[in-house]
Amino acid sequence: MAVARKQGSLTNSLATAEGNYRWREIALTALPLLVFLFSFPLGRYPISPGQLLTILAAKVFPIAPTWPATLETVVFQVRLPRMLAAMLVGAALATAGAAYQGMFKNPLVSPDILGASAGAGFGAALAIYFSLGVVGIQVSSFLFGLLAVGLTWALSSRIRHDPVLILVLAGILMGTLFSSGTSLIKYVADPYDKLPAITFWLMGSLAAIAPRDVWTALVPILVGTLPLYLLRWRLNVLSLGEEEARSLGLDTGRLRLIVILCSTLITAASVAISGMIGWVGLIIPHLARMLVGPNYRELLPAAILIGSAYLLLVDDLARVLTSVEIPLGILTSIIGAPFFLYLLLNARRGWV
Template structure:
């Protein structure tokens, strides 16, 4: 195989097999994941990181302080795992939404999942329910927002897909208004700063328990999406063509929405509102690996995980005060998304 001097995303799709691209993406993510343990105010070299991890499985004489292990396993590991999990979940949910609605501008926010989760978290903070209360309320209301949008869309007799998108936008606006009302009524010295910081997105307080709380819903949702991957491929056709191939479009759309919302709500419950991942990453993955959900879904997950880990590294190391994660994803995502669109000559498929 001869390498070309310039590889555009379209060239990569044509030049390499999807499985090879997936393998290279996995290596890239592994390198980012390991090197992220070196980033922070406490200096740790990559060699020390590898030795500390290896010492858990091999007999290696300890020549590093105990504080170094504490930083790696108690501080940085939960945060890096959380960023990987949230990034992968939002990217795969965005991929599923774009595929189901055949719309490149659809993301996990479009049906109100993020707005509902934001309202749930703001309500839990206002009621002083604690960390687990915030996670539970954000999860419940995020899921409720999407189900409300879906039920309302069933009342519209024509163009069910468009109806679902429009009702999702309306429900999202309603829930966002509720969040704004809670912020207006919140104690400006105690509750309001907490609500505002949470809504901007952050993984600064992420623990292993938080990761485990989100892991199982995200795992269940991603497995369901992968099981129905070939049917989602068929959904790229018209409704009539998909039905002629034996796909029950209504049931499949509901399954995909529930699975994607499960993943989105679980992610938002531990990270706050993190935008652009579910919109940007599916486009990049599609340009690198093609539109087949068999490889597109895992590719989106890997790229999403790597992307959010990188952004979180910037958030926690670029200044003396941590930058909110949602702010950074917007600053980075918007111009990068425009660049991707300008280079995508073949259109969206």
């Protein structure tokens, strides 16, 4: 009897745990949607929810336009692309950050650890210096982001030592090299025209996003995210460290290469359309870990959902906080640093 009752209560508590889990899953999935609906009416050009719904419905159903044409332009050419870009970049940086934190066995790692952002920043500065235009800036930034990480990888593979440690050191080296390159370009750039353009670009912003940019970034971000998502359970094993993971049967060399390739693709593509946006890839995985635990099976989807909602919210602030746009990168740092401190102070156990 006693045993039966005990088992009964055990299945019960398991059922509740499962139930809690379901609810958390639903809440997390709803989060980006809610933030999306909340964000749409916000901005320089106010749009009422009713107007918005009619405009959106008119895309599908034949409704005669009763609104000014400007409104439609604002919705489809300006606001929607910008919001989608914010969600895309937020999800991308959170994914890359979460994957890197596992691979480097270190919760303080962010997506730019191997020099992707520094390289992308250099590429953008170079393109602005040579007046290459928007597409030129994006392409150059993306390619230099890949190049920086490629050099990091090439450098690290020449040294026979603890592969993870060497990667970090090589990444710091490449990051420094490309940042100095950026500084050099800024120093020689025309101080009235090019210099401010480079500086503003580096601060990160989504103000100038066009519909085309969203499509451009979507492809590499999807291509990079999909393998990480599929392999996510193995990231747990990778986080145990080189020898343990290998003795458990994991081909660590191959998985590490895949993680680096995918994360670099994601990060370089994000930086190319948004500029430098710091702290997202660092704090979102922590927040997700606090909510769903460290198992990548749940952690990665949670990081993607929270990341997209978070950057959209911060971009709302950038849009409406003051009469002048605040660069997004500045806001993410201002919010990110104290938020990170809060997470650390409230960590229930060791690293959250």
